[in-house]
Amino acid sequence: xxxxxxxxxxxxxxxxxxxxxxxxxxxxxxxxxxxxxxxxxxxxxxxxxxxxxxxxxxxxxxxxxxxxxxxxxxxxxxxxxxxxxxxxxxxxxxxxxxxxxxxxxxxxxxxxxxxxxxxxxxxxxxxxxxxxxxxxxxxxxxxxxxxxxxxxxxxxxxxxxxxxxxxxxxxxxxxxxxxxxxxxxxxxxxxxxxxxxxxxxxxxxxxxxxxxxxxxxxxxxxxxxxxxxxxxxxxxxxxxxxxxxxxxxxxxxxxxxxxxxxxxxxxxxxxxxxxxxxxxxxxxxxxxxxxxxxxxxxxxxxxxxxxxxxxxxxxxxxxxxxxxxxxxxxxxxxxxxxxxxxxx
Numbered sequence: 188x189x190x191x192x193x194x195x196x197x198x199x200x201x202x203x204x205x206x207x208x209x210x211x212x213x214x215x216x217x218x219x220x221x222x223x224x225x226x227x228x229x230x231x232x233x234x235x236x237x238x239x240x241x242x243x244x245x246x247x248x249x250x251x252x253x254x255x256x257x258x259x260x261x262x263x264x265x266x267x268x269x270x271x272x273x274x275x276x277x278x279x280x281x282x283x284x285x286x287x288x289x290x291x292x293x294x295x296x297x298x299x300x301x302x303x304x305x306x307x308x309x310x311x312x313x314x315x316x317x318x319x320x321x322x323x324x325x326x327x328x329x330x331x332x333x334x335x336x337x338x339x340x341x342x343x344x345x346x347x348x349x350x351x352x353x354x355x356x357x358x359x360x361x362x363x364x365x366x367x368x369x370x371x372x373x374x375x376x377x378x379x380x381x382x383x384x385x386x387x388x389x390x391x392x393x394x395x396x397x398x399x400x401x402x403x404x405x406x407x408x409x410x411x412x413x414x415x416x417x418x419x420x421x422x423x424x425x426x427x428x429x430x431x432x433x434x435x436x437x438x439x440x441x442x443x444x445x446x447x448x449x450x451x452x453x454x455x456x457x458x459x460x461x462x463x464x465x466x467x468x469x470x471x472x473x474x475x476x477x478x479x480x481x482x483x484x485x486x487x488x489x490x491x492x493x494x495x496x497x498x499x500x501x502x503x504x505x506x507x508x509x510x511x512x513x514x515x516x517x518x519x520x521x522x523x524x525x526x527x528x529x530x531x
Contacts (some may be wrong), residue, residue, distance in 0.1 A: 207267035405509035446480035
């Protein structure tokens with residue numbers, strides 16, 4: 188009869204499922220690294236502002252622990268997403284020792300010999316469903332270079348890892364099959380509408396459908412419209428803002444005279460992106476909306492999909508009203524609802 192050592196026993200044991208919130212990253216590093224310009228660089232990128240919200244909110248929520256703090260408290264080893272910052276040349280570093288053990292001697296020594304900014308990715312180290320990203324270098328300048336170069340790819344990987352959380356938030360209820368099929372047929376897009384969205388306005392004459400979900404903390408809105416496509420200038424940023432303002436003036440009003448929803452592009456920027464939705468060219472425009480006669484507003488994201496074959500534009504607008512609430516995750520839910528069935 189042979190005895191298993193503690194590490195083998197740990198591997199044989201069934202692991203718990205990892206815990207954690209959307210957009211949360213646990214950073215593991217030695218104090219001298221985290222409190223240096225390396226930590227400043229990491230925070231500069233990973234805590235930069237999410238575009239575009241009325242009050243700044245970071246792209247990611249960071250939680251920092253030393254390797255000792257991780258090892259000494261079991262619950263700290265059960266988060267979903269970790270990033271390790273390590274100086275490979277410091278053999279006495281607890282973080283470097285942890286990284287070397289995780290990577291294995293061969294891969295670690297190969298990274299050490301390369302002498303260039305390097306990253307590595309691991310899975311399920313302490314719990315099921317974990318993502319672990321290792322950012323390292325031969326000195327602090329090298330680690331900072333790794334962070335700068337790797338940030339876009341790491342951010343995408345973390346967002347992809349978080350899709351399961353986002354999906355469970357958006358589709359906490361079942362899909363409204365009838366409403367989804369109606370939207371798909373009328374606007375020629377693939378989208379699944381949860382049953383907690385209801386029709387706020389349905390104007391078949393002008394090809395406008397406005398859906399709304401109300402909770403005790405926020406109101407979520409999605410607007411679908413269809414236009415004839417005759418001119419590429421219709422999908423310029425200025426034209427999309429004009430489309431949105433026309434909808435706001437016609438449909439989003441109150442009992443206060445001359446009070447309607449408009450884009451605030453004077454005090455804050457409006458961001459424009461290109462992408463593919465449903466394998467078609469599309470524009471995405473993000474900014475802030477407000478009411479003309481009230482101190483009410485919030486973020487919006489508008490998507491315009493070009494269907495050249497049928498000579499049509501599909502306009503999808505999302506916006507939230509959530510006074511006193513953080514809005515990053517709210518907008519991410521709407522973004523996921525729109526893109527999950529269409530992005531390619």
